[in-house]
Amino acid sequence: KAGVTQTPRYLIKTRGQQVTLSCSPISGHRSVSWYQQTPGQGLQFLFEYFSETQRNKGNFPGRFSGRQFSNSRSEMNVSTLELGDSALYLCASRQGVTEAFFGQGTRLTVV
């Protein structure tokens, strides 16, 4: 069975631009969560979606947003990029509060 797929794997953007990242969960999983990983802060929770509804949101500015589609695929968007947004963005797929499976991540570099 296919795992969690994140696209693109790598992105380089300029400050002030916006970016959209995509996550396709494991088939049958309706819950998708997003995390930001940086060397200084480690893994931090961004938001969680279930059946197209955002159920939880982490402590990030409003520039970070997301959505989930009816096929459970999810996107996250970051507007007005800042240098500090450079990070590895990971998404996790779950079926309820069970084992979380992560994708390979999208490495975002803001220059």
Next chain:
Amino acid sequence: KQEVTQIPAALSVPEGENLVLNCSFTDSAIYNLQWFRQDPGKGLTSLLLIQSSQREQTSGRLNASLDKSSGRSTLYIAASQPGDSATYLCAVNQGGSEKLVFGKGTKLTVNP
């Protein structure tokens, strides 16, 4: 607010050694705890999931234990191999949410 701590931050051992990685959490009201492995620049690979009602879980050379009342979990790796070199992360799941709270990880190096 839940906080997860992993000690040590880095560990270097010779091949074949048995080792223990530690994870502690401040709020014992957890739903489950999960151990992950992360190779450089890659995503997280799930190793073991322990439900709050369980005391331990085993998978191959890995054994994870959970003591919810004391807020601790350990990951035991038997007969370590160079291929075990990676960063090991633990994460707890609070009840009522699917949000995972992560420790900063232990970077393990197994020397041949």
